[in-house]
Structures are given as C-alpha cells and as structure tokens.
Amino acid sequence: MPARALLRTLLLVVLAGYTAFAAGPFVWVAMMSLRTTTEITADPYALPWPMHWGKYADAWFGSNYQTYFWNSTVVTVSAVALLSLLGAMAAYCLARYRFPGNRLIFFVIFSTIILPPQITIIGVFELLVEYGLYNTHLGLILVYVALQMPLTVYILESFFARMPQDLFDAARMDGYSDFEIFWRIALPIGLPAVATTVILNLIYIWNEFLFAVVLLTDDAKRTLPLGIQRFMGDHLDDNGMLATGLMIAVIPIILAYVFFSEKMIQGMTAGAIK
Amino acid sequence: MAVVRLEHITKRFAGAAAPAVDDVSLIVEDGEFMVLLGPSGCGKSTTLRMIAGLEPISAGELWIDDRPMNRVPAKDRDIAMVFQSYALYPHMNVQDNLAFGLKRRGVPREEVQRRVQAAARMLGLADLLERKPHALSGGQRQRVALGRAIVRDPKVFLFDEPLSNLDAALRVRTRGELIQQHQRLGATMIYVTHDQVEAMTMGSRICVMNRGRVVQVGRPLEVYREPADTFVAAFIGSPPANLIAAEVAVADGAVAVRVAGRELVLPRHRSADLDRLGGRRVLVGIRPEDLKVTSPAAGANGAGLAARLVAVEPLGAETILVLAPDGLHEEILARVGPEVALRPGERVTLEPNLAAVHLFDPASTRALPRSGPQA
Numbered sequence: 001m002p003a004r005a006l007l008r009t010l011l012l013v014v015l016a017g018y019t020a021f022a023a024g025p026f027v028w029v030a031m032m033s034l035r036t037t038t039e040i041t042a043d044p045y046a047l048p049w050p051m052h053w054g055k056y057a058d059a060w061f062g063s064n065y066q067t068y069f070w071n072s073t074v075v076t077v078s079a080v081a082l083l084s085l086l087g088a089m090a091a092y093c094l095a096r097y098r099f100p101g102n103r104l105i106f107f108v109i110f111s112t113i114i115l116p117p118q119i120t121i122i123g124v125f126e127l128l129v130e131y132g133l134y135n136t137h138l139g140l141i142l143v144y145v146a147l148q149m150p151l152t153v154y155i156l157e158s159f160f161a162r163m164p165q166d167l168f169d170a171a172r173m174d175g176y177s178d179f180e181i182f183w184r185i186a187l188p189i190g191l192p193a194v195a196t197t198v199i200l201n202l203i204y205i206w207n208e209f210l211f212a213v214v215l216l217t218d219d220a221k222r223t224l225p226l227g228i229q230r231f232m233g234d235h236l237d238d239n240g241m242l243a244t245g246l247m248i249a250v251i252p253i254i255l256a257y258v259f260f261s262e263k264m265i266q267g268m269t270a271g272a273i274k
Numbered sequence: 275m276a277v278v279r280l281e282h283i284t285k286r287f288a289g290a291a292a293p294a295v296d297d298v299s300l301i302v303e304d305g306e307f308m309v310l311l312g313p314s315g316c317g318k319s320t321t322l323r324m325i326a327g328l329e330p331i332s333a334g335e336l337w338i339d340d341r342p343m344n345r346v347p348a349k350d351r352d353i354a355m356v357f358q359s360y361a362l363y364p365h366m367n368v369q370d371n372l373a374f375g376l377k378r379r380g381v382p383r384e385e386v387q388r389r390v391q392a393a394a395r396m397l398g399l400a401d402l403l404e405r406k407p408h409a410l411s412g413g414q415r416q417r418v419a420l421g422r423a424i425v426r427d428p429k430v431f432l433f434d435e436p437l438s439n440l441d442a443a444l445r446v447r448t449r450g451e452l453i454q455q456h457q458r459l460g461a462t463m464i465y466v467t468h469d470q471v472e473a474m475t476m477g478s479r480i481c482v483m484n485r486g487r488v489v490q491v492g493r494p495l496e497v498y499r500e501p502a503d504t505f506v507a508a509f510i511g512s513p514p515a516n517l518i519a520a521e522v523a524v525a526d527g528a529v530a531v532r533v534a535g536r537e538l539v540l541p542r543h544r545s546a547d548l549d550r551l552g553g554r555r556v557l558v559g560i561r562p563e564d565l566k567v568t569s570p571a572a573g574a575n576g577a578g579l580a581a582r583l584v585a586v587e588p589l590g591a592e593t594i595l596v597l598a599p600d601g602l603h604e605e606i607l608a609r610v611g612p613e614v615a616l617r618p619g620e621r622v623t624l625e626p627n628l629a630a631v632h633l634f635d636p637a638s639t640r641a642l643p644r645s646g647p648q649a
Contacts, residue, residue, distance in 0.1 A: 166361035169328050170422075174375035175349035188365040 032243035040239050055244045063241070065248060067220060068227030073252075075137050075223055076205045079144040083201050084194055086145070087152030092182050094153065095160035096168065106157065113150040121214055128215060135217050143215065144205045152197045159193035160186060195260045202256050206249070224249045276339055276429035276462040278302040278325060283334035285320050285486075293332070294320045296486035302464055307456050309477035310466045313509065317486040318466045322432050325464060327351050338429065349378075354423035355432040358439065360415045362407040362422075368394075369403040372421050393421040396458075413444045420455065433465040437472060449475060470510050474498065482506050501632060504639040507559045513594060515559045516606040519636070524552035531558050531633070534601030536579055541629050548633070548642065556642065559632035562609035566625040567595055567616070578625040581606075583616050599624060 032040055033055065034048035059065050094106050124143055125134070133139030163186065171181045187194070209225040216222055228249060231242040278301070285295040295317040302308040310318040323329040325336060327348030336343040343351055354375075362371050372390045381389075394400045397417040407415055416436060423431055433452075437445045453476055456463055467473055473480045474494045482490045482497060482505075490502035501507035507515040520531040529548045530537040540548070570580065584605060585596040595608045595616070608624065616622065633642040 164359050164361065166357040166359045167363065169323075169326075169348075170355070170357060170361035170363075171374075172328065172348050173326060173353065173355050175378040180378075185363060189363075191365075 029243045029246055032240060033247040035240055035243075037238050037240035040243075052240075055240065056248065059241055059244045059248060063227070063230065063245070064219070065224075065227060065245065068222055068224045069248070071137065071221060072206060072224040072249075075140055075144070076202060078137075079141045079148070079205050080198055080201045082141065082145050083148050083152050084198055087149055087197060088156050088187060088190065088194060089182070090149075091153045091156030092160050092186055095157045096163075096186075106153075109150050110154050111150075113154070117147055118210065121211065124211070125214060134215060135221065137221060140212060140215050140223075143211050144201075144208065147211075148201050148204060152201065155197050155200075156190065156193050159190050163189060199257060199260045203253055206253055277304050277337075278430055278462060278464065279335075279337040280321070280325070281335040281337070283321065283324060283336060284332050285317070285324060285329065286332045293486055295324070297334070298483075298486075298488050299334075300481055300488060300491065302462060304462055305460050307453075307463045307465065307476060307478040309473040309480045310464065310483060311468070311470060311473040311477075311480050311510075312483035312489075313468055316483045318468075318483050319434055321483070322355075322434055322464060322466045325430075326353055326355050326432050328355075352429045353432060354426045354428040354430075355434065356416075356419045356423050356436045358435040360407075360419040360436075360439075362415055362418055364407050367404050367406050368399060368410070368418050371407070371418055372403075372425050375422065375426050389425045389427070393425045396424070396455075397421045412440050413448060416440065416448055417451075420452070424455070424459070429462065431459075431461055431463040433463065435467055436465075437467075438469070445472075452476065470512065474510075482509065484509075499630075500641070501559065502641055504557060504559065504634050507632060507634070511561060513562050513607045513609070515561050515632070516565075517634070518558045518560065518602065518604070518606065520556055520558045522548060522551040522554050522556055522633075524548075531556065531631070533558060534579060534599055538579075538626065538628055540631070551642070555636055557634040557636050557639075559634060560606075560626050561630065562594065562607045564627040564630040565606070565608040566627070567597070567608050567610055568623050568625060570621050570623050578623040581622055581624050583618055583620045583622055585618055586614055586616060588612070588614070597622065597624060 028045070031048045032044075034051040034053065035046075036052060036055075039046070060069075090109075094102060128134040128136075128139040128143070131139075133142065167185060167189075168181055171185050176184065207225060208223075209229075212223045212226055213229075216226065224245075228242065228245040231238045231245055280298055280300045283295060283298045284293050286293045298317070298321055300308075310321060312318045320329060324331050325343075327343070327346065331344050338351065338353075363374065366374065369390060372393060373386050376386045376389065390403075391400070394403055397420060399414070399417055399421060402410065402414060402418075407418070410418065416439075419436065436452075437448055440448060449472060456476075465472075465476060477494055479491060480494055480497050481488055482502075484505050490497055490506050492500070497506060498510055501510065501515070504517055508517065518533055520533045523530045523532045523537055528539050528542075529551075530539040532538075566578075567583075568578070579599045579602075581597040581599040583595060584598050587594040587596070591612055593610050593612060593614045595610060595614070596605055597608060598605050606624075634640065635642055
C-alpha cells in the first residue's frame with residue numbers, strides 16, 4: 001500500500017473515531033428518546049424498535065413542555081435581539097470612532113469575559129430583587145444580555161474595525177448621517193459577523209440553566225432546561241422522557257444552526273481570503 | 275461655474291511632529307482637470323479629503339465659488355468623490371449603488387431612474403445594473419464608482435488614485451475614458467495620483483507636492499521642461515533627470531559648467547543671467563533624452579564627457595543606457611533609440627544638449643533663474 005493511501009486510511013480512522021466520540025452520545029440520546037424507560041433499563045444500547053413517537057406528544061402536552069418551550073423562545077429571542085442590536089451599536093462605536101477612553105472602555109467590557117458567571121450570581125440575585133425583576137422574564141433577559149455582551153462586542157468590533165474607511169466616507173459624501181451609515185451600510189455588510197454572534201448567543205441562552213434556576217421560581221415562567229430537570233426525580237430518573245425532552249430542546253438549535261451556519265462561516269473566515 | 279480656491283491650507287494631525295499639509299495655496303479653475311501629484315505621504319490625499327470635507331482643516335481657508343467651505347459638512351459641498359478602493363457598497367447591486375446618493379437627497383424616483391439609466395448607458399454599465407460589486411471586474415467597478423459620482427451631477431469631482439488598483443493595460447484604457455468623461459462633462463475635477471504618467475496625460479495642470487507643500491504648479495510640459503527644483507526634476511520623468519554636481523565658470527563672456535574637469539559651454543541665450551554666478555557650485559539637471567551617446571572618436575571635439583557603459587536596458591521602443599562618466603561618482607542614465615550596437619564596458623562620449631540643461635542651487639535645491647527660448 002503506498003504511503004499516501006496509508007496516511008489517508010489512518011486519517012479516516014482518526015476522523016471516524018472522533019466523529020463517533022463526538023456524535024455518539026447524541027445518537028444514543030436520540031435513540032433513547034424513542035424508547036420507554038423500562039426498555040432502556042433492560043438494554044441501554046438497543047435499537048429503538050418499536051419506535052414510540054407518541055412520547056414526543058406526551059412530553060409536549062403532558063409535561064407542560066409547550067409552556068417551557070414558549071418561555072425559552074421569548075427569553076432567547078428577546079435577549080439575542082437585544083444583544084445583536086446593542087452589541088452591534090457598541091462595537092461599531094468602539095471600532096469606528098476615536099474618542100478619549102475608547103480602548104479603556106473596550107478593555108473593561110472585554111475583561112469581564114474572564115470572570116466565571118457563578119461569581120456574579122449572588123449580586124445579580126440581589127439586584128433583581130431590589131428592582132422587582134426577580135422571577136420575571138425581563139430580569140432573566142437583562143442578565144443574559146449583560147453576560148453575553150462582552151463576547152458579542154468583541155466579535156463585532158473586530159469585524160467593523162476591518163471595514164474600509166472609504167465605504168464610510170463614500171456614504172458621508174452621499175449625504176447619510178452617522179446612524180444611517182451604521183444602519184444602512186455597516187450593519188448589512190456586517191451580517192455574517194452578526195450571524196456568528198446570533199448563533200453563539202442562541203446556543204448559550206437556549207441551554208442556560210444556572211441563572212434560570214436561580215432567578216425563576218414559578219413553574220409557568222420556567223425555561224426548557226428547567227423543564228427537562230423535572231424528569232429527574234430524587235430517587236428515580238425517567239430516562240426515556242428525559243431523552244425525549246432533550247431532543248425537543250435541541251431541535252430549534254439545530255434548525256437555527258442550519259439557517260445561520262453559512263453566514264456564520266462567512267463571519268468567521270472574513271478577511272482570511274481576499 | 276466651480277472654482278476651488280485653497281488659501282494657506284494646513285493640516286496637523288494630533289501627535290504628528292510636522293503638518294501633513296503645510297500652507298498650501300492653489301486655485302483650480304472652472305472646468306479644469308487639476309492633478310495633485312507627489313510621492314506617498316506628501317499630503318495630496320489629505321488635501322483632497324479636506325476639499326471633500328472628510329478631514330477638518332487646521333488652518334487656512336477653502337472656497338468653492340467664493341463661498342467659504344471650512345465649516346460646511348461634506349454632504350452639503352456639492353462634491354462627489356471617487357475613491358482608490360472604489361468604495362462600492364458590497365450588499366447593493368450596481369443600480370442601488372448608483373442611486374444611493376440621489377435617494378438621500380430626495381430626488382424623485384423617476385428622476386433617479388432617468389439619471390441612473392443615463393449614467394449606465396454613458397459608462398457601458400446598462401447590462402450590469404443587477405450585479406453586485408463582487409461580480410464585476412476591476413474596470414467595471416471603477417466605472418460604477420465614476421457613475422456614482424456622475425449621477426450626482428456635482429460642482430466638483432474628486433478622484434483619489436482611482437486607477438491604482440487596475441492592471442497596466444486597463445489603466446491605460448480607463449485613463450482615456452476618464453479624459454473623455456472630463457471633456458464631455460466639462461466639470462471641475464481634482465485628481466490625486468503618484469503616477470507621473472497619469473498626471474502628464476490627464477491633467478490640464480499639475481500641482482506637484484512634496485512633504486506637505488506645493489512645489490510647483492503648471493501645465494504638464496511646463497513642469498517637465500522647467501522643473502522648479504531638484505525634487506520635481508527627479509520625480510517627473512522616467513527615468514528621472516540626472517543631477518550632476520558642477521561649478522559655473524565664466525570666461526570671455528561665455529558661461530560654462532565645469533563637470534568632472536570638463537567645461538561645457540552653455541548657449542548664450544541660456545546663460546544670460548548666469549554670468550554673475552562664476553565659481554559657484556551648482557547641480558546640473560539633464561534629462562536622459564537630452565544626452566547623446568557617441569563613440570569616443572565622434573566625441574573628440576571636446577563638447578562631451580568620456581564615460582564607460584555600465585548597462586544596456588532595452589525597453590522595446592527605446593533603450594536606457596547606464597553610464598559611469600570619468601571623474602564622477604554617480605552613474606547617469608541616457609535614453610536612446612531602440613537599436614543599440616553598444617555593449618557594457620565600452621568607452622563612449624556623452625554629449626549633453628546644453629540648451630536643455632537645468633541648473634539648481636545645491637543648498638536650496640531651487641532652479642536658478644534662466645532666460646531665453648526653450649530648446
């Protein structure tokens with residue numbers, strides 16, 4: 001066997017191993033989502049046959065999933081929309097305007113990224129109670145916006161900073177105001193980078209558990225990750241329904257990724273090639 | 275009517291030791307094609323950006339048609355600019371790029387459409403209106419950028435090195451197109467370039483800049499034939515003018531320059547004002563085409579400099595000879611015809627056209643006054 005073919009085979013084996021390692025748990029959960037807990041306990045790795053599609057309907061209607069799903073959608077979409085708009089404005093300002101303290105502000109915003117979120121949780125809790133935002137979706141949305149703002153600004157700032165100055169000068173000569181230039185030139189051109197932040201924020205906020213469990217107490221206000229937790233009892237886990245719940249939770253993220261992935265890759269590789 | 279007047283314009287950037295633009299005064303007449311020419315960093319683009327209103331003016335006054343412009347925002351100056359990178363909006367198609375500035379100015383939709391169509395026809399873009407900039411060639415993008423300026427119908431057009439991103443062949447063609455557009459529109463145009471060929475071929479007048487200052491303003495051939503200083507002599511012309519250290523010698527009413535021990539007597543009409551300079555050190559500027567290269571025997575009449583041929587560079591239509599004259603440290607360049615029988619190492623005689631030489635003061639680098647008709 002020539003060395004080239006051997007190398008290729010070796011590479012394929014490594015890649016196949018990595019794929020199995022990365023995708024294996026997901027496939028396992030997907031299979032479990034179509035099996036009952038009794039079947040899973042009898043043989044955890046068996047194929048899902050017969051397939052219990054009805055479990056999805058049971059989880060959706062019987063376990064209050066439609067409420068959790070709606071709550072997650074409201075919180076995530078609102079937070080991501082706010083993050084994208086405010087983050088883009090802040091990043092644009094820091095990237096394109098020279099003013100005293102510009103780099104200091106950028107450094108302060110970005111430096112908060114190194115703090116583990118758990119450190120802030122007691123302070124955030126006190127703050128929300130103080131302002132009557134505890135146990136409200138608005139409070140949770142504001143916390144998510146604050147948590148994800150540094151990463152959003154960091155990604156968008158570097159993108160806006162790379163845009164050629166001539167574009168902005170041309171728009172100024174065409175008679176457009178600073179805000180119009182942001183809205184009609186910078187933001188549309190920056191869409192790939194915005195898509196990158198949208199997908200990253202979407203995944204983080206949709207799956208976020210810690211702040212949601214601390215800051216929401218009413219069952220009617222809970223988000224999906226808290227709803228999934230309901231299948232985990234103190235003494236016995238309903239693994240079958242847990243898997244079904246996880247699959248329902250993950251489907252919107254997969255759809256969002258499919259929708260944004262092309263733009264996201266453009267954003268990540270922007271400037272890499274001419 | 276659009277006369278652009280710069281009066282003692284200065285631009286200082288924060289933290290910079292020297293001003294980027296230093297006391298520049300210039301009048302660009304109505305309908306004139308003025309070229310700002312100079313090397314990178316000489317302040318020509320900054321000057322253009324100050325005229326456009328994209329850069330605040332530190333000192334001095336800018337006037338357009340007798341209206342002070344220093345505090346008028348860019349959008350209200352009735353100026354259009356074509357940028358080096360073209361600055362086309364990448365998310366808009368050609369049609370929207372052309373119409374973008376008009377829409378902001380509240381031009382009625384039908385009028386926008388009419389002007390866009392007219393500009394597209396004029397520039398050969400009619401079939402490309404639906405394309406995005408990334409689907410256009412460099413030349414097409416350049417035409418869209420020009421079209422975006424034309425549809426605005428501004429008082430003044432500004433160009434910031436618009437051809438520098440094009441390949442050599444396309445640059446020549448687009449240069450011709452720009453000249454035609456200027457003739458067709460008859461508008462005042464100010465064009466920045468570091469390419470002397472562009473300046474010579476396009477400009478009604480050239481304003482040569484160096485280190486933030488205006489060195490010389492004049493018609494292209496005037497600047498070429500009468501360089502104001504050694505910078506202009508060396509910057510304009512390819513290859514540049516040779517600058518040789520010499521001394522003025524006056525004897526029997528004749529003025530000569532002594533170069534490497536040889537006295538080259540200047541024609542009487544070129545030396546009228548120079549007889550008072552006897553004994554003074556000067557720099558002699560000789561254009562490569564003003565040097566005749568002959569065999570040592572042919573140049574034996576004493577009017578030339580003996581030299582060794584260092585290199586022969588055939589360019590097709592002409593040949594550049596690199597020569598090392600006896601007694602001089604610097605090499606000099608001569609431009610001769612396409613057919614050259616000489617080989618490197620051969621001895622030759624250089625006969626300068628003394629009616630066309632320029633004398634410069636080595637201290638100030640300015641040209642020494644001269645009189646009489648041109649060669």
